[in-house]
Amino acid sequence: MQxxxxxxxxxxGARLIIEGEYLVFCAYSADHAHSLDGDYDIEVTQLMALTQRGKSFVEAGIDGYSRLRDLPRLRTMHEEHKLLDVPRLAAIDKTLRVLPPEADTETFSxxxxALVDMFTLTRAGQALPSPWSITRRLRRLVAEIDASVNFNPKKRRKREASKAAxxxxxPVAEDYGERTALTLVADTATMACVGAFLDATAKENNLGRAxxxxxLLTGEFTPAPNPVLNIFSPGVDGARQAGTSAYLPGFGWTGADATAVVDKLLRDLPHTEVNLDDVRASRxxxxxxxxxxxxxxxxxxxxxxFPRCHKPAERCQLDHRIPYGEGGETTPDNLFCLCQHHHNLKTDRRAxxxxxxxxxxxxxxxxxGTWLASENKGILRGQTTPSNPRWKSSPASNRAARARVARFNAQCHALCDRYEQDGDFNACIAGIRELETEYDLIFEFHPMPEDLSWMPPEPDLDEPVYPDPQNYYYLPLEDAEALLPPVKLIVERFMRAVRGY
Known part of the structure; x- marks a missing residue:
């Protein structure tokens, strides 16, 4: 009973939290909300004092509820059921900000x-989509509906003309002294190849990546032969269609340029095509x-x-749901990805x-006696269920993918244009990184910062801003200038050695 x-x-209590947020911020969702016509800074400060919450939370609440003015059906649903907390509303608002200011009522409808359908619960105990999931679903719809953005086409062509690696x-300023870093930039597919090549060599020698x-660059190691890179691609009648975006584990879906690299690799190098239905049935x-x-x-x-855990599958362990020692088979239907923490929780029989x-x-x-449901977040989502057992593409999905890539690249080029005008490199890179995270794509034409190597480093600089570490490797070296020739040599050696795609 206790x-x-x-x-x-x-x-x-959880219910009261959402209802309390609604009472604080609901005025901003009214069609003729007056609050935002006043002094925004004062409004935020007053709400911070009233709620005892931080500035980021208050601004997210204001912006999230204000976005409901564009979404009347969702607003009515929320007023009736009080389903949405501030983080979910903030995720909706942040994703829809990329729409152009002239987006009309029909577009928002x-x-x-889509959001009303997303939050309509169909069974008892069903979990609401997380902010992470909301963002991923909405961004695909944004790309399908609106692929337009203002950028300078001449400057874009100039950047794309220098897209080679x-x-x-x-220099890198650190607490224990100045060091030197090497940044290698290439398209997503090439970097995935480099990653496979590097990981195979590291595994062979039982060392870390750095x-x-x-x-490798100093010539002390011989590259490992035949590294393996897994490429997941939708197919038609069991065959991949050239030009179709592919998924590279750890790097995401390929954009137009990286897709062309994948097509070339598959055309020029030996590879093995695997039917996922056969793999699923294997043991x-x-x-x-x-x-x-x-x-x-x-x-x-x-x-x-595990519910609400977003640890990438590549960094998870494979758990036998029914333990192997208790008769559980080693087959995909009995294997699931669990991070170390949640694997321990399951092994301890706490869940x-x-x-x-x-x-x-x-x-x-x-x-x-309680339970929670975790939504499926894999790239095969919706393709391996009884109602849809095949992973297939369609003209509509291909158009949506192309529209998404087009808007992503256009927005990134607009940021580069802005950087060339105002010179704010950190803001440009931060904006590109945010877009790369949102779209799960990589922009291949990052601007280079102004060469200030002649200036002595300041002692209290914050950690420098780099491109997404998921797709770039940073190598601290002493006297690194002497290693420039091996950089070219190792890339050429890799392109000759890589096999097994």
Missing amino acids: TTTLEGSRAA VFDD TAAFH ETMVK VAGYSPTPRMAAYVRARDGTCV FYIPDPSTGETVWLFAD
Whole structure:
């Protein structure tokens, strides 16, 4: 009885949080909200004092509720059911900000309908989409609806004319003294190849990436032969269509330029095509899954399958849902991605999970009798369920993908134009990184900062802003200028050695 009372009080408290947020911010969702006509800074300060919350939360609440003026159906649903907290409303607002100012009511009605459908619960205990999931779903719809943005086409052509791989050395100020970093920039597909090549060599020598790269560039190591890169691509009748965006684990979906590189690699180098249906049906007698089986499971799950955990599948362990020692088979249907923390939680029998083959969700059962559902976040989402058992592309999906890539590149080029006018390099890179995170794409024409190597470093500089570390490798070296020739040599050696795609 005590447990029931505790659960009831928690549920009531959680409900009051959202209702309290609604009472604080609902005035901003009115069609003729007057608050934003006044002094915004004073308004924010007053609400910070009233709610005892930080500035970022208050601004997110104001902006999130203000966005409901563009989404009347969602606003009506929220007024009736009080479903949406500030983080979810902020995710909606932030994603829709990329729409042009002239977006009309008809355009917003498409998002309004999609959001109402997204938040319409169809069964008891169904979890609402997380802010992370909301952002991912909406950004694809944004790209499909609006691929227009203002940028300078001449400057874009100039940047794209120099899209070959580049390497640059620059000083790095650290607490224990100045060091030098090497930045290697290339398209997503080429960097995925470099990553596979580097990881294979590191594994062969039982070293980390940075130390392996140092030894490769200095000629101390011989490159590992035949690194393997997994490429996931939709197909028609079992065959990949040239020009179709592909998924590279750890790097995301390819843009137009990287897709062309993938097409060239598959055309020029030996590779093996694997039918995912055959992999799903495979099993091994021992404990360890095959590399193909592991790759399939990671693509299917996308992240750790624990609710609200977004640890990438590539950094997760593969858990036998039914333990191997208790008769559980080593087959994809019994293997799931869990990060170390949540793997320990399951191993300690503090929780157990059951996959729903119909929806792709994972239901977690806890020792106190409660349960939560985790949505499927893998790239095969919606393609491996009984209602849709094939991973296939369509003209509509291809058009949507092209529109998404076009808007992403156009927005990034607009940021580069702005940088050439105001000279704010950090703001430009920060904006590009935010777009890369939002779209899960990589912009291949980053501007280079002004060469200030002649100036002595300031002692209290913040950590310098770099491109997304997911797609760039930073190599601290001493006297790095002497290694410029090996950089070119190792790239050429890699392109000759890489195999097994």
